[in-house]
Amino acid sequence: MKIKLERKEKKNKVKKVPTVKVGTHKKTTTALWILLLISIAFGVYKNFTAIDQHTTHEKKIIEQRVIDTNKIESFSRNFITVFYSWEHNQKALDQRTEKLKDYLTEDLQILNADMVRTDIPTNSTVESIQFWDIKSIDKNNFEVLFTVNQTIREQDKKQTVDSAYTLTVHLDDKENMVIIKNPTVNSIPVKSNYKPKASDSDGTVDVKTTEEIDSFLKTFFKLYPKANEKELSYYVNNHALKPINKEYQFLELASSNYSLKNDQVVAQISVKYIDPLTKTIQTSEFYLILQKLKNWTIINY
Template sequence: MKIKLERKEKRNKVKKVPTIKVGTHKKTTTALWILLLTSITFGVYKNFTAIDQHTTHEKEVTEQRVIDTNKIESFSRNFITVFYSWEHNQKALDQRTEKLKDYLTEELQVLNTDMVRTDIPTNSTVESIQFWDIKPIDKNNFDVLFSVTQTITEQNKKKVVDSAYTLTVHLDDKGNMVIVKNPTVSSIPAKSNYKPKANDSDGTVDAKTTDEIDSFLKTFFKLYPKATKKELSYYVNNHALKPINKEYQFLELTSSNYSLENDQVATQVSVKYLDPATKTTQTSEFNLILRKSENWIITN
């Protein structure tokens, strides 16, 4: 009996190498994505917010309060008339004191008690009042600069006195007024030392053209005072000069300056007229723009 032996080949056993799975851990990955998106969103928001902060300008709306100073002037005028008028007798002074109660605070009434007394030998009449400035100090108070002309009579002698003062008027929300600062000596504006720059012809207009313009202007200004609208249309465009309907008599052009501007001539001219009504001589100054087509014409 034969026994058959089968030899099995021995195979080397391959060891299983441990591996780490790098696959997506869903929970961790989701959290990281959320964090990343949140960061990006916040950065974009901050960026736009910063731009808005730099480019947005706040507009301050200032409410302008228009004040009608006519009533302040009227109130002040009535007060000044009473304040600077008096007679040196007790009855007249008592009446003056009573009237001032309508304008002055109680403190100012007391302050002015001794301004005019019966032993003062003068009478005063207000001849004229002129207002130079009404300036707001704040919402309800206004400084008033004025001058007053008084005729002062002492016995049989009269003299005219000119004075300037400032006072302060309080205007309440109901439109009522009261003097809160006594008339205080001041000064009115004086003549300015300003001297305008002399305008001379700049040489851009030649002698021949100058003679033509002189001749044109003399003709025009002789006709101008009595010229009708239709007659002016031959010399003037765009209603640059309107009819004046006067009997003025042309005397002369006293001065004229010409300068060329593009195809036009800028003109400054002084014209002397005799006024038959007043028998006076008047000199008027005109700034005109002239242009020549077929003839010279005033365009502006």
């Protein structure tokens, strides 16, 4: 017996892909819009805030503290006078130590305790003090450069000593002062090796004009020391030189250099006078601008 099997074809089932419908009224969309608006608003706020801060920075005014160094100099002078003066006896040394408490910090008082002892055979007197510089280190501290001239006596011997030092003064907000750095050996400015360029006539003023100017200046400088304002007005324009009211006697025109600039002559001259009071010869140097109007005239000094 044959059994016939019939095979039925299976139909492929198509899976259904889930879809999400997006609408303007959905909660997710609304949240995204809110987040976007907040981000934009925050960005605008930060931008304006940055501009405001920058503007404020540019308008900031730096206050400068003006210090009158006269009080620092006076305080330092009083200290130096005490510090570099002493006598060879216990009572005087004790008085010196007590006075220094008004100027030195406690640490510096201890540091200087053995500077002058009773077994040191010298006496010292401050003859003069000269200040060379007082400069600000910071807001409250100032460095003082000075020289002190002392007379040192040891029994029958006597000598003069010049020394240079720096010390540091602290100035508090109430403008009270204290020495915070001990006088420390230093040096002072000495003569420079600088040599100014020699000034010579450049040939722009001819010989005849040079003779005219020489003659004019000799006449003027003979009269100049005693001349009043009215008399000077014949030689000087716009009060370029003022009366000096001296009894100087004209000696000579020691040197003269002339150069022509436009229609004016630049004159560098040295004039020698005798001072009848001191009996010395004084040499004065003048830098004048001359111009020939009706006559030669000094128009600037």
